[in-house]
Amino acid sequence: MNDPIADMLTRIRNSSLRGKSTVFTPASKLRAWVLDVLADEGYIRGYEKTTGADGHPAIEISLKYYDGEPVIRELKRVSKPGRRVYMGVNDIPVVRQGLGVSIVSTPKGVMSDAAARNANVGGEVLCTVF
Numbered sequence: 190m191n192d193p194i195a196d197m198l199t200r201i202r203n204s205s206l207r208g209k210s211t212v213f214t215p216a217s218k219l220r221a222w223v224l225d226v227l228a229d230e231g232y233i234r235g236y237e238k239t240t241g242a243d244g245h246p247a248i249e250i251s252l253k254y255y256d257g258e259p260v261i262r263e264l265k266r267v268s269k270p271g272r273r274v275y276m277g278v279n280d281i282p283v284v285r286q287g288l289g290v291s292i293v294s295t296p297k298g299v300m301s302d303a304a305a306r307n308a309n310v311g312g313e314v315l316c317t318v319f
Contacts, residue, residue, distance in 0.1 A: 193217060195266045198316055201233075205252050205259035213239075216246035222299035223292055223315060224250060230290050230301055232261050232318055263289070263319040277311040289319030 190196055197214045204212035214220060216238055224236045234251035241247035253260040268274040276282075281302045282291050291302035295312035305312065 192266070192270050193220065194223065194315060195269070197223070198264050198266055201250060201252070201261065202264045205254075205261055208254075208259075210252060212250045212252065213241060213247050214250065215241070216248045219294075219299070220248060224248065226290070226292050226299060226301050227318065230318070232290075261318060263317070265317050267291070267314045267316055274314050275312065276314055278306060278309055279311075281305055281311065281314065282317065284317045285319050289317060291317050 193215070197220050200212050200214050221236070221238075224233065227233045228235050232253065234253045236248050236250045239247050239249050276293075281293060283302070284291055292315045293300060293302055293305045293312045294315055295305055295308070295310040297308055297310050299315070300308070
């Protein structure tokens with residue numbers, strides 16, 4: 190697997206479109222940090238670290254719905270292994286006039302675009318969520 194973040198985002202996107210309540214993904218620290226931001230911003234109910242069927246560490250993500258529709262309408266990977274996207278604090282994109290969130294990996298940790306602006310740090314834009 191070349192891009193574990195894209196794999197996790199695709200699993201979340203596919204499961205939410207199918208109406209699943211939970212989805213499993215292999216565990217890693219970066220995935221957990223991205224899920225922390227998604228949970229803090231209210232896009233998922235939460236997540237739990239478990240052991241997968243193969244005995245490897247996994248993460249069980251609880252998806253969130255509102256009136257039967259998934260809360261996450263759009264989930265896009267911005268920075269990819271073939272083309273990394275780094276932005277300064279003034280260049281971090283605003284998603285849908287502030288209704289969405291950009292998840293940024295900064296020297297101070299993985300955080301939302303608003304938190305990165307408040308901390309006055311830029312970094313790698315991992316994905317956008319709306």
